[in-house]
Amino acid sequence: MHEHNKAAQQAGPPIIELQNVSVAFQDILVLDDVSLTVPPGASLAILGPNGAGKTTLLQVILGLVRPTGGSVRVFGRTPADMRQEKRRIGYVPQVMSVDLNFPVSAREVVMMGRYGRIGLYRRPSRADHDAVRLAMERVGICDLAERPIARLSGGQRQRVFLARALANEPELLLLDEPTTGVDAASSESLYELLHHLYKGGMTMLLVSHDVGVVASYVQGVVCLNRRLVAHGRPEEVLGSEQLAQMYGCEAMFFHHGRVPHLVVERDR
């Protein structure tokens, strides 16, 4: 009945199951009747304009925001019911959400990803140090380990936050606008890295407003503007009328290689 049933044919029980999820802050509806199933190994980009509820959708999955209506299952459990399952989710939040002048090194930030797993009253073990080193190797920042985060470039910083998520050995990776404040070349290589992780079997949900670029690195696209506007393979969704409708303004597409690019004419 929904388009996403096609994707659900992949093996294994779904990693994420959202059914008719609504979120309202006071009287403002931020998410309206969103249903989404993410099977293991999928990589989806959630696209939409500012204020479309993209971050809120991630926060619902993480259990940081409780939906006003509908049901949420992640790894078969409700967010309130997740204990050990929390470890299976890696999260890369928007870069603006932390103090970038905080006096910590890249290595310490990556180690923080393990703190929940290490537990109270304990110090990081050899296994924790190994996991941190491995995560930094995977994203290629071993040479930056001792550098204070204040002295990293935007692209390097995002790799540190990605390594922090990976250090916890997650099966599901949620990324919120990972290329904000990152120059074009670095964001290209960040997407390459994510694509590599996806090929290694990582389930991935990526929030962006960066329509054209994202689409060439993911398997599916979800268009969100409070409601789920469209859901499907990038080349299907990005050619549709629905995108223009979603952005609520004049939009036009031009085809460039495999993936159509979107040009949005903003007001002003």
Next chain:
Amino acid sequence: MTEILGYAFMQRALVAGAVIGIVCAVVGVYVVLKGLSFIGAGIAHASFGGVALGFLLGFNPVLTAVVFCMATAWGIGLVSTRTKIKEDTAVGIFFASTMAFGILLISLMRGYNIDLFGYLFGSILAVSAQDLRITIIFGIAVLLLVALFFKELMFVTFDAEMAAVTGVPAGKIYFLLISLVALTVVTSIKVVGAVLVSALLVTPAAAAYQLTEDFRRMMAAAVLLGVGSAVGGLLLSYKLDTPSGATIVLLSTALYGIAALISPRRRRSRRGRT
């Protein structure tokens, strides 16, 4: 100068000063990095209400101040996390009302001879043997709690949302942190005073922040600056016959000024960031 070390009151004040310098600096690192300065100031002013309550009930005012400050800290924490009221508004509400409560209580107790000025601005002469014991016990309690939850406190201070996501009890750690602020304030009111303690909570840590980009080194530098300000300020206040709290705070501010001038952070940011 050495002869003043022979006085018992001065020995007590100096030991208390050193403990306060350490505790304020350690907790101050979290306060500065998480932006809790205003909460610190609010809790500090609330301690005045607790002191007044102690006098009225006939207990050691420092002990009633602990209960009072802790209740205020939790009140601010609950209002700002459970309701839609913002943190600084919550502080604003508690800040004035607890102080007003203290003033009201004291006005009811005419005839009592209370060293109000000492509680507000600190006094070297005020540290009794019992006060010193309380200061040391609270000081050790605060440092033990920081040591036990060191990594969680750092994570929650840096990125509370991410801490919660990875299974760190971020909400509880936040309440632990504001409880530590309350304990620290109470530990310090005898020497520095309710009005000025928030400065000692912030200034040494803020100075240390200028000097290093490493969390542990920042804490170590803050401790050195905090103890230097407290002990140095006490000796100066004796020499100059000035109120101890004011002298300590002004000395720590002077140290902050020097730190800001020689700060590698500042020089780097002046060289130009995008």
